[in-house]
Amino acid sequence: MSFKVQVRRAAEVDIAEAQLWYEAQRSGLGAEFHSEVSRVxxxxxxxxxxxxxxxxxxxRAVLHRFPYLLWYRVRGEDVTVLACTYAGRDPSKVKSRLR
Structure with missing residues (x-):
């Protein structure tokens, strides 16, 4: 059985910002980050x-190779990705985005 995954706009922004940051660090690293997010x-x-x-x-799903977390909710056959955050971020600051 395959679940339907939706990514909230805020999570899309998180992913895009992290991808841009990694790409600025090294050419191609942003694409590797995006590939890992897609895999998860x-x-x-x-x-x-x-x-x-x-x-x-x-x-909370943990990305491999990158210190990032995907926060998500499962309801029935639907999965909603709520946020993508740096793993070192204070969890109490993430909670407001998980409603």
């Missing part, structure tokens, strides 16, 4: 319950 989103479509609930009904 694809995994969420296949097995969204693999990650544990960390806040209310929100789950």
């Amino acid at each position: 989103i694809h995994r969420l479509a296949e097995t969204p319950l693999i990650y544990q609930v960390v806040y209310r009904d929100v789950r």
Whole structure:
């Protein structure tokens, strides 16, 4: 069974900003970051319950190679990506975006 994944506009902005930052660090690194985000989103479509609930009904997926987290919610057959944040960010500052 495949779940339908939607990415909120705010999360799209997070991803685009991080991608631009990585691209500024090294040519091609932004594309690698985007590829990793896409890989994790694809995994969420296949097995969204693999990650544990960390806040209310929100789950957190960890990107490999990059210190970023995808915050998402599963409701029925729908997965909604709420945010993409730097892993070192204070979690209490992320909570306001997870409603």
